[in-house]
Amino acid sequence: MPFLAAAFLVLYGLPDQTTRYFAWTIRPEMTPIIMGAGYGAGVYFFYRVSTVEEWHRVSSVFLGIATFTWLMAIATVLHWENFNHRHFTFDLWVFLYALTPILIPAVWALNRRTNPVELTGNGPHLPRAVRVLSGGIGVLLTVSALGLFLAPQLMIDVWPWTVSPFTAQILAGWFALFGVVNGVVVLDPRWSATRILVQSQILGFTLVLIGVVRAWANFDPSNVLTWGVVGGMTLYLIAILLLYLRMETR
Template sequence: MASNGGEAVRGERAVGVRDDRVLPLTRWVARAIVPFLAAAFVVLYGVPARTTEFFAWTIRPEMTPIVMGAGYGAGVYFFSRVSTADEWHTVAPVFLGITTFTWFMAVATVLHWANFNHRHYTFVLWVVLYAVTPLLVPAVWVLNGRTQSGERAADEAVLPPPVRVVGGVLGLVITLSAVALFVAPGPMIESWPWAVSPLTARVLAGWFALFGVVNGVVVLDPRWSGARVLVQSQLLGFALVLVGVVRYWENFDPSNPLTWAVVGGMALYLALVAVLYLAMERR
């Protein structure tokens, strides 16, 4: 009890002071979200061929639930880190990406309401999650943002300017592409390396938007400490997706040039981010 009381006192002080503390509300929201994401990860990544039985709607083929599951797995790691973080700036940028993602999911749910299995309990969980989080996540970001400080120690590692420029441009391009594909998923349906429906195309566009926004936002703060948790989450997420590619290579059309562009691009990005992570950690 003393520990919780102390956390509450520190949180109350943090609301009015830019001391970069993570508020108790932020920690509890993160802890509440983790079980939802963990359950989605287990179903979508663990048994992607059985979404009819265990998920809110039937998803075919397996690569789409693999990508979704990998994203939720990375989300479990991220929100677990939020629940124990001491400094708000180390996790703050990702909240904007997650906000964008939840908006995409909420709109996709409304647009494709008929595609869902309304009698399955996971449908209820899905609706609750994406009815609440589009408001809750940005609210937490705004409230906890009042504690954020841009101060950094003189010896603190910073991201190299070229990395920030490339990351920002990449983030902007992917975000704009994700918005375009969400609005008009037809080109993605016709050319994507594996089969997607209007609903799954829009869901994947939501994941692209999350990736784009966090990459664009995180580079606004030069501190490596502000990017570390995001990079760790991305390393996990992309590694899980690439393992899924190996598991379900039969979903892909090898004659489609986009197959090699998408898979090769993910592998290259994972390798470059791993190199960046190791280099920054040695500073």
Template sequence: MTPNGSEPAVSGERAVTVPDDRVLPLTRWVARVIIPFLAAAFLVLYGLPDRTTDLFAWTIRPEMTPIVMGAGYGAGVYFFYRVSTADEWHTVAPVFLGITTFTWFMAVATVLHWENFNHGHHTFFLWVFLYAVTPFLVPGVWALNRRWTTPAERDANAVRLPRAVRVLVGVLGAVLALSAVALFVAPGPMIASWPWTVSPLTARVLAGWFALFGVVNGVVVLDPRWSAARILVQSQLLGFALVLVGVVRVWGNFDPTNPLTWTVVGGMALYLLAIAVLYTWMEGR
């Protein structure tokens, strides 16, 4: 018997496991362990963005950067909660690749900017632990659970995203991911032109969030099922809504004479509107 009670297929003398799209118990437990770390980061960075010197692993100025980070961690809390309760692996699998990319960016940024951290603060040790472990843990869980994925072609009755939407989102994801890599390697242009002040460290951290966003959008191309994108879209709706609320909270951080201010803020607002329309439409099909 397989762990969920189904019979394995038999070929000769070897039992062949039939993929049944299960979420492994290990995957659920990893999600449950990660949630408190993300929730704590959300509360500090989003709730108290002006107190990072006292409460976080390093001092972040101005407040918009911790707000963006906090919004991302808040969306992460929702996502990993859904992982811990999901019945089908394909509904959460694509996001793991984006999170893997993000954790690699954070690990490298930590090494490159070691001197910027509050080495005596307990949150510094939590940060180092988190980004020493998760770059291996997250892809390891993905690889282990991936063998149980049911291919999309076997799900004949599934609602599918239109091809044009998948291509558009995939191209956007690829552009963002490549741009994030370029900005991480050479953050100078971002430091010089970004709508609010960023340091080399915060520029690279923001590039990590862009990379996460780009990779998860790019992966949508690989699975046409709406069920494979639903939780991703829900997480993005939450994350972008939190960021835009944050923009209103700390508008003083922005340079309104900088054209990139309106490009970035307007782009986020348009993207939030677009995915809200997409979500409503797909749920009604």
């Protein structure tokens, strides 16, 4: 949580100061804003991990985080020369993404063995249509994200704001996290298994859309994908807000 909180404060709070305060220079501001929003949502998620007693309430998110940490570790090795090796945040970044690709899967495996997920129990269940839709979106986005990670030039050519091969792969890692956790939702029908994930996503997407307003100058309005990305995130946020309200009142 302290690592994630620090990253949130720097990347989301000072997106134009990454040269001075972060492990490498990120331009333009929209990329660090998305990263910061993700880390901010991560602070909330891991806070909830530390407070809940039932593993199934957070288990699905760990698979997405594991995927993300592995992609971050690979991107770090591939773009080693892009880092500011003299900055202490570089050491923190390397420490974090050397440790978490092992730690996160280990936490998932240990808890799955000692706290097996039972799919029965009281409480509301997600509608089947929501689970199928979430699973479909998750699979599609995961495959797309992995493809963009392997071929970042595809994103560079069409993305609504300027990205480098490094930042394209970083963004693909975030998309893969989102895709995997949405895909895993289909495996457990209970609302209690999805509630914390949805809360984290509401926070993350709200921060991103506020960031879109802050960094609108980074976008190319003539690019159709600009409206697809911004509109898609807006519709998704509205959808999960409505889902959350419906499930909480059942």
